[in-house]
Amino acid sequence: MGDIGNRNNRKKKKKKNVNKKDSSFKVSVVATLIILLLVAAVGGIYAYNYYKPNEEMVALDEYMNVPAGTAVIMKDGQRYHEDALIEYGKPYISLLMAKELFEENFYYDENERLVVFAMPEYVVYAEVSDSEEENSIYEDESEVELSSPAAIDRAGTVYLSAEFVSRYASFKYDYYENPGRLVFTYDYEVSYLMAMPNEGEIALREKADWKSRIVRKIGTSEKLMVVNGGAMENGYINVMTEDGVTGFVKKSEVTSDYQKFESDYVAPDYYKTQPDYYVNLVFNAMSYKEGNDGAADLLKYADGVTTISPTWFRLTGNEGDITSFADSSYVDTMHAKGVDVWGLVSNFEESVDTTKILSSTSTRKKLIAKLIDEAKRVGMDGINVDFETLATECGPHYIEFIRELSASCRRNSLVLSVDNYVPAAYNAFMDCEEQGKVVDYVIIMAYDEHYAGSEEAGSVSSIGYVENGIKDMAEMVPKDKIICAIPFYTRLWKITDGVLSSEALSMRSAEETVSANDATYVWDEETAQNYAEYSKDGSDYKIWLEDADSIEEKVVAIANANIAGVAAWRLGFEKSSIWTVIKEGIK
Known part of the structure; x- marks a missing residue:
């Protein structure tokens, strides 16, 4: 009886140990599954956040960083290295910038404080103004009134109003505020690569990256100028809006093509007043x-x-x-x-x-x-x-x-x-x-x-x-x-004791000089001229005849x-x- 009892006790203990192992295993499996689920959840959230396009908007003032009292200059989709000045509520560009941007021949007379520009049949004169009321220019003697002074001086730098410059140069401009943007476009027939959203609104981003902030939402009716020939970066192209804001859009979200812009601009005709003969x-x-x-x-x-x-x-x-x-x-x-x-x-x-x-x-x-x-x-x-x-x-x-x-x-x-x-x-x-x-x-x-x-x-x-x-x-x-x-005419060269001198002679005088000194001329292939030389009274003479x-x-x-x-x-x-x-x- 005693042995039987002991065996039963051992069986009970063994069964109890087995039950304990099963429970531990189940707990371990459940814990592992929970961990895996947590990892998957975290990974999914991370992946979702990683691949989700950034929807944060950046304020245009912050993005463009335009100093107060100025406007950025946008030309051909690029921000120019110098800003425009805003005076009297109008945009002004420096005289040097006007020459650089448009290759126009604005001349500045510093002593008389005059900006001068010569047209085919008349000359334009604009005085550097000291007040808003002095807003007239002169085309020869004819007075023309502008909406603001044509030329101003600020800290020794002469600035020209965009209105004045555009009157004589081959471009148009648009000025936008908050922040200031001065957008130049050529005022003659030209083709630009333009893009439009395929459907719905698309994001104009700071950088060629879906994680960068959104500058603006672009609607289907908006036209975008494609910059840098449409070169792609990470699937994005660089563009500029019609009001001078640049950024990046996904290439797959737009359709681009060259668009020809017509113009009624008539370039100055510096016509010739030549006779009809040779x-x-x-x-x-x-x-x-x-x-x-x-x-x-x-x-x-x-x-x-x-x-x-x-x-x-x-x-x-x-x-x-x-x-x-x-x-x-x-x-x-x-x-x-x-x-x-x-x-x-x-x-x-x-x-x-x-x-x-x-x-x-x-x-x-x-x-x-x-x-x-x-x-x-x-x-x-x-x-x-x-x-x-x-x-x-x-x-x-x-x-x-x-x-x-x-x-x-x-x-x-x-x-x-x-x-x-x-x-x-x-x-x-x-x-x-x-x-x-x-x-x-x-x-x-x-x-x-x-x-x-x-x-x-x-x-x-x-x-x-x-x-x-x-x-x-x-x-x-x-x-x-x-x-x-x-x-x-030609020159008779004289060399005396190494010192060179000369005198100009007409054709007849040159011929007579050669003859009078019994000199013989020879044809010089290099100059395609007859050449003669002779010596007289201790001097050497040379002549290339015409x-x-x-x-x-x-x-x-x-x-x-x-x-x-x-x-x-x-x-x-x-x-x-x-x-x-x-x-x-x-x-």
């Missing part, structure tokens, strides 16, 4: 009024000449005055021969400070008025400007003078031509490209390759100098506005370049036979 011009140098006498005999042998440019006008003093040798009977005589007259104005007087004259708006106006009055008085057909040895700092003032003179010439049906050196780095400030936009002819003075002050003897005008001058000018100026001037052979080479090169014409400096230095060479060469 120009064959000769300069007629004179130092006094009596030089007009005998005009009938001046072109006795100059068959084929279409235009003559007498050196009639000289700047005198620094107040915009000129001396004039202009004579109506001279013009009448030339017209009777079928020859046009372009009076030349020069700045060769030593007492003249060309920079001082041209940097003053009132002085420029006075000078231009005098030239136009003289042109009308004697019946001239055009004006030729020959300003040389200008200082680099004169560059912008010189170009402004040319622009303003072009407006007066165009309005009075006068041809405007401007003499220029062969293009080089040292004279780049004369801006032949800008000249080519507003004048009728840019004349290349393809001579003085070697001049009185040269350190070595050489040709006055080698064939390479002529050809390269035309080629370089044609990169800046349309060919139908280029005239190439060649010399009727004659029928060299002129023919130059004229043929000019004709082959398909430019507007040929010119020559100067009448009286040539041999009479040269005119036949030129006439035949330009056929």
Whole structure:
């Protein structure tokens, strides 16, 4: 009995232990399931939160961060690096910014506090204003009233109203407040890549990321300008709203296509006042009024000449005055021969400070008025400007003078031509490209390759100098506005004990000098000129001749370049036979 009892007790204990293990296992399984469920729930919540687009809105003021009293400038979907100024409730941009943004030629006269802008037939003047009531500008003498001052000065910086700038530049603008946005769009036919939501509202976000904040909700009727050519980032494209707010939208939520914007804008037409012939011009140098006498005999042998440019006008003093040798009977005589007259104005007087004259708006106006009055008085057909040895700092003032003179010439049906050196780095400030936009002819003075002050003897005008001058000018100026001037003179170079000197000789004098010294000339292929040298009285002499052979080479090169014409400096230095060479060469 005792053993049986013990066995039963052991069985009970074993069963009890088994029951305990089963219970522990069940608890463990339940706990594990709960943990897994919790992990799954947490993971699901995390995944939901992670993949759920951010719905937080960002205030436009915070997003754009526009300082008070200013407006961001938006152009082509990009925020410009400089902000506009808000004055009198209107947007203003700095003068420098206006030039940079629109490449328009707003000129500022600091001394006279004037902003000047030359149009094809008139010049615009806007005074820098000190009060809101001073809101008029002048187109020549005609007053135009704007809604606010055209130009203001703030802390030494000149600002132009967007209204004023847009009146003369090829763009439109819209101004939006809170925060300030000044949106520029080009005012001519142009195609922009535009996008519109496919359906419903879509989010415009700060960044190309669904977790970034929403700047604005975009409706189906809103058009978006696509920026950066529609390049995608994380499935988003960069866009700008019509009121100048930029951000990112999902590419899959919009349809984009190029849209052409029509415009009724008419660009300023700097039309040409050119004659309908190939120009064959000769300069007629004179130092006094009596030089007009005998005009009938001046072109006795100059068959084929279409235009003559007498050196009639000289700047005198620094107040915009000129001396004039202009004579109506001279013009009448030339017209009777079928020859046009372009009076030349020069700045060769030593007492003249060309920079001082041209940097003053009132002085420029006075000078231009005098030239136009003289042109009308004697019946001239055009004006030729020959300003040389200008200082680099004169560059912008010189170009402004040319622009303003072009407006007066165009309005009075006068041809405007401007003499220029062969293009080089040292004279780049004369801006032949800008000249080519507003004048009728840019004349290349393809001579003085070697001049009185040269350190070595050489040709006055080698064939390479002529050809390269035309080629370089044609990169800046349309060919139908280029005239190439060649010399009727050369230089006799003298070397004595290593010291170089020279003198200018006409064609006939050069030929006689070579003959008188029994020198023999040979053809120089490099310069396309006849060359001679000789020794006399302890000095060595060298000369590169300008004659029928060299002129023919130059004229043929000019004709082959398909430019507007040929010119020559100067009448009286040539041999009479040269005119036949030129006439035949330009056929």
